Amino acid sequence: MRSHLRGMTHHYCGTTAKMPYSHVEFKMNYKAEEEFPDLSAHNNHMAKVLTLDMYKKLRDKQTPSGFTLDDVIQTGVDNPGHPFIMTVGCVAGDEECYDVFKDLLDPVISDRHGGYKATDKHKTDLNPANLKGGDDLDPNYVISSRVRTGRSIKGFCLPPHCSRGERRAIEKLSIEALNKLSGDLKGKYYALKGMTEAEQQTLIDDHFLFDKPVSPLLLASGMGRDWPDARGIWHNDNKTFLVWVNEEDHLRVISMQKGGNMKEVFNRFCIGLQKIEEIFKEKGHPFMWTEHLGYVLTCPSNLGTGLRGGVHVKLPHMSKHPKFEEVLTRLRLQKRGTGGVDTAAVGGVYDVSNLDRIGSSEVDQVQMVVDGVKLLIEMEKVLEKNQPIDSLMPAQK
Amino acid sequence: MRNTCRVPCFHFFLGAVSEIRRSKVFPFSNMAATTRDFADYPDLSKHNNCLAHQLTPEIYKKLRDVTTPGGWTLDQCIQTDEESYKVFADLFEPVIKERHNGYDPRTMKHPTDLDIRRGDLDEQYVLSSRVRTGRSVRELSLPPACSRGERREVQRIVSEVLAGLSGDLAGQYYSLKGMSEADQQRLIDDHLLFDKPVSPLLIAAGMARDWPDARGIWHNHKKTFLVWVNEEDHIRLISMEKGGNMQKVFERFCHGLKERLIHKQGKEFMWNEHLGYILTCPSNLGTGLRASVHIRLPRLSKDPRFPNILENLRLQKRGTGGVDTAAVGSIFDISNLDRLDRKVTRLLYMDDLKLFAPKDEKLLQQLKLVKWYSDDINMEFGLDKCAK
Numbered sequence: 001m002r003s004h005l006r007g008m009t010h011h012y013c014g015t016t017a018k019m020p021y022s023h024v025e026f027k028m029n030y031k032a033e034e035e036f037p038d039l040s041a042h043n044n045h046m047a048k049v050l051t052l053d054m055y056k057k058l059r060d061k062q063t064p065s066g067f068t069l070d071d072v073i074q075t076g077v078d079n080p081g082h083p084f085i086m087t088v089g090c091v092a093g094d095e096e097c098y099d100v101f102k103d104l105l106d107p108v109i110s111d112r113h114g115g116y117k118a119t120d121k122h123k124t125d126l127n128p129a130n131l132k133g134g135d136d137l138d139p140n141y142v143i144s145s146r147v148r149t150g151r152s153i154k155g156f157c158l159p160p161h162c163s164r165g166e167r168r169a170i171e172k173l174s175i176e177a178l179n180k181l182s183g184d185l186k187g188k189y190y191a192l193k194g195m196t197e198a199e200q201q202t203l204i205d206d207h208f209l210f211d212k213p214v215s216p217l218l219l220a221s222g223m224g225r226d227w228p229d230a231r232g233i234w235h236n237d238n239k240t241f242l243v244w245v246n247e248e249d250h251l252r253v254i255s256m257q258k259g260g261n262m263k264e265v266f267n268r269f270c271i272g273l274q275k276i277e278e279i280f281k282e283k284g285h286p287f288m289w290t291e292h293l294g295y296v297l298t299c300p301s302n303l304g305t306g307l308r309g310g311v312h313v314k315l316p317h318m319s320k321h322p323k324f325e326e327v328l329t330r331l332r333l334q335k336r337g338t339g340g341v342d343t344a345a346v347g348g349v350y351d352v353s354n355l356d357r358i359g360s361s362e363v364d365q366v367q368m369v370v371d372g373v374k375l376l377i378e379m380e381k382v383l384e385k386n387q388p389i390d391s392l393m394p395a396q397k
Numbered sequence: 398m399r400n401t402c403r404v405p406c407f408h409f410f411l412g413a414v415s416e417i418r419r420s421k422v423f424p425f426s427n428m429a430a431t432t433r434d435f436a437d438y439p440d441l442s443k444h445n446n447c448l449a450h451q452l453t454p455e456i457y458k459k460l461r462d463v464t465t466p467g468g469w470t471l472d473q474c475i476q477t478d479e480e481s482y483k484v485f486a487d488l489f490e491p492v493i494k495e496r497h498n499g500y501d502p503r504t505m506k507h508p509t510d511l512d513i514r515r516g517d518l519d520e521q522y523v524l525s526s527r528v529r530t531g532r533s534v535r536e537l538s539l540p541p542a543c544s545r546g547e548r549r550e551v552q553r554i555v556s557e558v559l560a561g562l563s564g565d566l567a568g569q570y571y572s573l574k575g576m577s578e579a580d581q582q583r584l585i586d587d588h589l590l591f592d593k594p595v596s597p598l599l600i601a602a603g604m605a606r607d608w609p610d611a612r613g614i615w616h617n618h619k620k621t622f623l624v625w626v627n628e629e630d631h632i633r634l635i636s637m638e639k640g641g642n643m644q645k646v647f648e649r650f651c652h653g654l655k656e657r658l659i660h661k662q663g664k665e666f667m668w669n670e671h672l673g674y675i676l677t678c679p680s681n682l683g684t685g686l687r688a689s690v691h692i693r694l695p696r697l698s699k700d701p702r703f704p705n706i707l708e709n710l711r712l713q714k715r716g717t718g719g720v721d722t723a724a725v726g727s728i729f730d731i732s733n734l735d736r737l738d739r740k741v742t743r744l745l746y747m748d749d750l751k752l753f754a755p756k757d758e759k760l761l762q763q764l765k766l767v768k769w770y771s772d773d774i775n776m777e778f779g780l781d782k783c784a785k
Contacts (some may be wrong), residue, residue, distance in 0.1 A: 023542070023544070026538075026544075027547075029543045029545060029546075030544065030546030030547070030550070031546075033548040034545070034546040034549060034550075035544055035545050036545070037545060037607060037610065038610050040573065070544070074606060074607075076606065077607050078606055078607065078608060164439055191554070219600065220606075224601070225601075226439060229439070
């Protein structure tokens with residue numbers, strides 16, 4: 001192989017060598033051991049699952065759009081571990097990845113999603129009528145409520161891999177679809193590129209604006225490419241329904257409002273999503289969805305519902321209680337600081353949201369948030385009176 | 398992650414670069430080719446770099462479906478392998494021309510000359526002197542694109558080459574991976590250690606992938622000759638020491654660059670007649686050389702003509718932390734601007750720096766000397782601007 005390359009370097013005529021047609025083939029010049037990443041210092045799901053044998057088997061494969069195993073795992077190789085969060089360490093570049101690289105991704109999904117098997121089926125339920133209660137979370141404690149999810153548009157590569165042309169096509173389709181929304185969902189699109197100072201400031205003040213990713217996890221997977229080309233934010237006039245275009249996923253859909261009326265938030269969420277989905281379907285570009293994976297998104301951690309529903313809630317006593325973590329685990333909830341992932345809690349206010357994504361429906365997950373937060377507030381009130389919470393301890397859900 | 402070339406079918410033409418048809422499932426594959434090509438053309442309206450100036454839609458259209466033998470495409474914008482410079486010449490030639498003062502790689506030849514005649518600078522002002530360059534190992538992909546296997550191969554070859562150095566160039570290799578705390582601290586204290594790039598320019602090009610795998614530092618026992626492996630280029634060579642004896646620094650540099658050592662490994666450096674030594678970034682083509690001094694210029698640096706003086710001398714300044722830093726205590730890092738089309742020795746005539754002197758009459762004397770000298774070697778120093 002090398003002697004052929006030497007010929008090519010100096011003159012391009014007269015050689016009948018078969019030239020490699022992609023870097024994947026070129027890399028086959030090196031043994032699997034030579035190409036295998038050093039994961040000895042790593043702590044993420046990918047590093048725990050990927051073996052040399054698996055690498056040998058998958059390294060010469062690529063999806064029809066050209067995404068390879070090395071592309072899938074690069075972010076996990078470059079980012080050995082997050083101090084507080086067990087990161088996934090791999091991404092999908094297109095829908096087919098979940099099939100071509102299933103030997104790697106199925107076990108990663110299983111580890112990440114509590115044992116979800118390759119044969120399991122995922123249930124989708126976006127009927128808000130099925131949510132019980134949720135309209136009366138105590139506003140003295142619950143500052144705001146929010147539900148978000150992501151959607152990928154079939155026929156396009158995902159953010160780590162999409163070309164500029166694809167990204168622009170996604171933006172164009174999204175704008176067309178969103179412009180068809182009416183009533184209290186009626187709104188406007190703000191492209192990141194060419195946004196005025198004034199618009200930018202308003203969006204920042206409303207906490208709507210997303211910025212170029214700085215997280216090395218996202219950058220290492222290629223999601224920051226061509227920023228801010230074809231990125232933008234759409235929101236309704238009431239500022240309760242928000243769509244991010246081409247950030248970490250093709251679409252991120254967010255419903256939110258001040259106070260504790262999670263039912264209303266979820267209602268708007270479901271209706272808005274379904275309306276958007278209809279429009280995309282009409283245009284021949286439905287959302288990526290399978291019976292096994294549910295809604296297909298870039299990061300394997302967001303498969304299934306891709307839903308994170310939660311509240312900003314004041315729990316100054318509860319959060320200092322030694323059993324706080326245990327309660328959350330039993331309720332199948334997680335906490336974050338109030339700046340979102342990777343931030344600390346300010347003034348005892350926590351972002352409490354569902355832990356699960358796959359294997360349970362949207363209604364199930366929001367129900368867990370509603371029920372769980374209600375209990376946490378009860379416990380907080382009890383602690384305020386200096387009484388123990390033992391009798392309130394929940395069973396493992 | 399990156400837009401690797403699309404598969405599967407390709408046509409192979411004897412005597413020409415292979416072309417790959419993109420058979421990727423593009424949603425608009427039945428759109429007119431012109432619209433499709435334009436859809437991917439990057440928006441460079443707010444960009445201020447050589448690429449933005451030179452990449453026209455026509456060039457993009459012509460080159461977007463072409464790949465190098467290693468499988469790299471135009472969208473992988475920065476250098477990925479030696480062949481990229483040839484395959485994407487329509488783009489790189491104008492970029493090189495713009496960055497390197499009108500140098501036309503198509504027609505011009507780059508001279509290499511590693512012979513210096515004088516270079517002794519006033520140590521009252523010059524704190525340290527340094528010469529650095531880069532080298533790439535032929536047949537291995539460059540840092541933005543190399544696979545782990547290739548990068549490890551570069552490390553293996555280079556550490557074997559360096560093990561062959563002797564005398565005052567004898568030294569030791571320290572791999573970044575698995576470096577002991579003690580070694581790490583010592584290298585930091587000596588200002589020899591390089592770290593994972595944080596510059597978005599380098600990261601976006603993919604140079605930080607798999608860090609710190611196959612990266613390392615070699616230096617001689619005297620710590621005057623340093624080699625960085627697999628940082629921004631395959632090899633960065635640095636010769637340096639305190640004080641102003643640039644000649645000595647340069648001599649050591651030339652001795653260290655023994656190409657025959659790499660030939661023993663069955664390898665050679667990437668070089669051609671038009672581009673000189675080939676490195677990752679087009680700004681480093683030619684000699685890839687940066688000769689610099691840390692120099693104290695508290696008064697001259699405050700003079701509004703300072704930037705002009707530097708420009709006329711074909712020099713550039715940086716703060717003492719290197720590129721992208723500010724000057725500390727009026728100490729600047731002054732180095733040559735040109736890489737291509739200058740004989741290396743001419744770059745090292747730094748007599749002009751002696752324009753800074755404590756007394757007026759000394760200054761005038763020096764000006765006369767420099768003028769007489771510069772006439773001799775036929776090199777403009779823009780003295781009129783300095784002589785006020």
